[in-house]
Amino acid sequence: MTARVRSPLVTALRDAGISGLVALGLFAAMVGLQTNVTNTGKMELVPNFGVVGLLVAVTMVFRFALVLWRQTRGIPVISLKPSRFAGSGRLVAPLLLLAALTLPIYGGRYWIDVGILVMTYVMLGWGLNIVVGLAGLLDLGYVAFYAVGAYSYALLAQNFDLGFWTCLPLAGLLAAFWGVLLGFPVLRLRGDYLAIVTLAFGEIIRVVILNWTELTGGPNGISGIPRPTFFGLTFNVGGGPGSFADFFGLEPSITHRVAFLYYVIFGLALLTNWVSMRLRRLPLGRAWEALREDEIACRALGINVTVTKLTAFAIGAAFGGFAGAFFATRQAFISPESFTFIESAIVLAIVVLGGLGSQLGVALAAVVMIGGGELVREFNEYRMLIFGVALVVVMVTRPRGLVSGRTPSVSLGQSKLISADMTSQGHG
Amino acid sequence: MPLLCVSELTMRFGGLTAVDALSFDARAGDITAVIGPNGAGKTTVFNCITGFYRATSGKIALSHDGGDFELSGMPGHIITRRAKVARTFQNIRLFSGMTVLENLLVAQHNFAMPNVARGLLSVFGLGGYRGLEAQALERAKLWLDAVQLTARADEPAGSLPYGAQRRLEIARAMCTRPVLLCLDEPAAGLNPRESDELSALLIRIRAEGTAILLIEHDMGVVMRISDHVVVLDHGRKISDGTAEYIRNDPHVIAAYLGEGDEGLDDDAAEVAA
Numbered sequence: 001m002t003a004r005v006r007s008p009l010v011t012a013l014r015d016a017g018i019s020g021l022v023a024l025g026l027f028a029a030m031v032g033l034q035t036n037v038t039n040t041g042k043m044e045l046v047p048n049f050g051v052v053g054l055l056v057a058v059t060m061v062f063r064f065a066l067v068l069w070r071q072t073r074g075i076p077v078i079s080l081k082p083s084r085f086a087g088s089g090r091l092v093a094p095l096l097l098l099a100a101l102t103l104p105i106y107g108g109r110y111w112i113d114v115g116i117l118v119m120t121y122v123m124l125g126w127g128l129n130i131v132v133g134l135a136g137l138l139d140l141g142y143v144a145f146y147a148v149g150a151y152s153y154a155l156l157a158q159n160f161d162l163g164f165w166t167c168l169p170l171a172g173l174l175a176a177f178w179g180v181l182l183g184f185p186v187l188r189l190r191g192d193y194l195a196i197v198t199l200a201f202g203e204i205i206r207v208v209i210l211n212w213t214e215l216t217g218g219p220n221g222i223s224g225i226p227r228p229t230f231f232g233l234t235f236n237v238g239g240g241p242g243s244f245a246d247f248f249g250l251e252p253s254i255t256h257r258v259a260f261l262y263y264v265i266f267g268l269a270l271l272t273n274w275v276s277m278r279l280r281r282l283p284l285g286r287a288w289e290a291l292r293e294d295e296i297a298c299r300a301l302g303i304n305v306t307v308t309k310l311t312a313f314a315i316g317a318a319f320g321g322f323a324g325a326f327f328a329t330r331q332a333f334i335s336p337e338s339f340t341f342i343e344s345a346i347v348l349a350i351v352v353l354g355g356l357g358s359q360l361g362v363a364l365a366a367v368v369m370i371g372g373g374e375l376v377r378e379f380n381e382y383r384m385l386i387f388g389v390a391l392v393v394v395m396v397t398r399p400r401g402l403v404s405g406r407t408p409s410v411s412l413g414q415s416k417l418i419s420a421d422m423t424s425q426g427h428g
Numbered sequence: 429m430p431l432l433c434v435s436e437l438t439m440r441f442g443g444l445t446a447v448d449a450l451s452f453d454a455r456a457g458d459i460t461a462v463i464g465p466n467g468a469g470k471t472t473v474f475n476c477i478t479g480f481y482r483a484t485s486g487k488i489a490l491s492h493d494g495g496d497f498e499l500s501g502m503p504g505h506i507i508t509r510r511a512k513v514a515r516t517f518q519n520i521r522l523f524s525g526m527t528v529l530e531n532l533l534v535a536q537h538n539f540a541m542p543n544v545a546r547g548l549l550s551v552f553g554l555g556g557y558r559g560l561e562a563q564a565l566e567r568a569k570l571w572l573d574a575v576q577l578t579a580r581a582d583e584p585a586g587s588l589p590y591g592a593q594r595r596l597e598i599a600r601a602m603c604t605r606p607v608l609l610c611l612d613e614p615a616a617g618l619n620p621r622e623s624d625e626l627s628a629l630l631i632r633i634r635a636e637g638t639a640i641l642l643i644e645h646d647m648g649v650v651m652r653i654s655d656h657v658v659v660l661d662h663g664r665k666i667s668d669g670t671a672e673y674i675r676n677d678p679h680v681i682a683a684y685l686g687e688g689d690e691g692l693d694d695d696a697a698e699v700a701a
């Protein structure tokens with residue numbers, strides 16, 4: 001930021017220029033180069049710079065308009081110069097959002113599939129972030145709620161012939177119910193003890209599902225789970241009356257369904273983000289953070305610690321349940337194998353790697369961990385090794401996660417980022 | 429009718445009797461100081477009153493306009509919420525990663541969010557939370573001003589200097605709108621000027637109608653502002669009266685200066701006789 005006063009037009013142009021450069025850097029690699037398989041079975045790179053140019057132009061125009069608008073309204077313009085990584089959220093987040101929003105346009109079927117996977121973990125990460133990042137309760141059994149959500153939808157759809165959109169809230173509610181149920185016995189536990197009990201809870205749910213064969217099909221799982229519909233329109237590959245392709249007069253394509261699924265999970269993830277960001281600014285979320293900072297002080301201020309912890313468990317679990325229901329409808333088949341401890345570990349790793357409590361950090365970590373995992377898939381057995389080394393490197397260089405620091409939920413004047421050294425990580 | 433009436437309060441930890449059949453009163457509108465040598469059981473009494481410990485036996489009765497309460501056995505958060513007793517801690521317990529303003533807003537949790545259902549509704553902008561939030565913010569600003577922290581409202585509480593953290597903790601406790609404020613060594617670690625400011629702040633709080641129960645080692649502060657002093661030693665009350673009275677009480681002098689045990693016993697026998 002400079003002290004000199006510039007005319008609004010110059011400032012806006014300058015800002016648009018910097019945004020354009022950043023967009024170019026991001027999109028050139030992500031969108032500009034497409035891999036194709038040639039007839040001979042070789043891989044070739046197809047440059048696709050027309051789209052990059054378009055995206056960069058869109059970014060610049062939007063930024064130009066935004067800066068100009070903000071200046072006329074007298075809202076201070078935040079300089080785009082990436083001074084510190086932590087402060088760059090304002091820039092990275094919208095670009096990430098734009099890239100995510102347009103993925104089905106520039107990405108092929110494979111990348112949309114990867115996108116769905118990444119988004120699922122982004123959502124799980126954001127859901128767990130409520131429990132671990134905000135309330136400071138270490139939960140190693142988050143996959144249990146994912147499983148409850150998935151089986152709730154699968155069983156409701158099979159036994160009562162309910163559709164996805166009816167079951168989605170039910171799956172969330174049931175998961176929240178189990179969250180409260182888990183919450184009760186573990187309320188008195190802290191730290192390591194809490195981690196062990198939640199870990200056990202995750203395993204109990206899986207073992208029950210595995211052994212309750214009459215209800216859940218046991219190890220055979222449940223298949224033929226119905227796909228979601230678009231306002232009643234199906235995504236049949238064959239088209240036909242009542243299908244999405246037929247209604248809009250399109251050639252039936254499996255890509256429609258994949259893209260639709262992608263936008264469903266994208267919407268669900270955004271909902272998770274919106275709710276948790278909003279809660280942070282409300283008394284309930286503030287109480288969660290206070291609980292993470294100092295539980296005893298919370299009690300002394302008249303905050304019902306039990307209820308506050310239970311709401312954190314329940315709301316975190318509800319989002320896990322939503323994600324689970326989505327997982328079931330995407331896969332059309334679920335079995336207990338999908339809900340092992342490693343899933344909990346991955347989601348927790350995403351939250352810790354991203355930075356406890358940081359929404360952007362969690363999203364970035366999910367992209368890096370899940371998307372990056374897809375990129376190095378060809379290394380097969382070395383994949384986990386690369387993964388492990390990368391984790392260690394990040395944790396050594398940035399011990400509080402990719403994006404650390406906390407934004408105050410309310411401020412009288414200029415709100416300042418609070419360094420991660422100041423905030424507590426909770427005691428369980 | 430006193431505001432707080434502690435009678436025959438006993439607290440045992442295994443074989444150790446930290447508080448032994450203690451009885452004292454605290455009147456509304458008074459600053460009542462609880463003093464005594466280290467290990468006398470002062471903080472234990474506080475922990476019993478504020479629900480952090482469950483007293484082994486005895487009664488702690490609190491009565492004000494809002495009703496009569498029996499504090500022993502009441503959960504800690506209910507004591508603050510319904511009986512309106514607030515406290516601070518000997519070792520400061522602020523939410524150090526939250527800003528000064530956020531600390532004061534968390535203290536008004538029960539006013540900003542009367543119940544969980546309304547707390548959840550507020551996600552969708554329902555339940556009238558906007559008005560409650562504005563009220564909470566107003567009160568927070570009032571107390572920021574009272575403890576001279578308005579300029580630092582947006583800084584993390586953990587980054588404040590020690591004296592400011594002490595003041596903030598008192599302001600935070602006052603944001604719960606208590607009728608009885610329990611302060612555990614608020615002047616510890618303060619320089620003389622800060623102690624004077626603290627005395628002024630406590631007198632102001634008393635003037636606004638909140639009674640204060642004060643544990644303090646800084647005798648300058650205690651003697652200047654206390655209306656009533658209770659002296660503990662080894663869990664028992666050895667003296668009780670005005671600051672002037674206890675200053676000249678031989679038992680108190682003995683407890684603080686360590687007179688021989690025989691002399692004390694003789695004195696006790698004289699008093700008993």
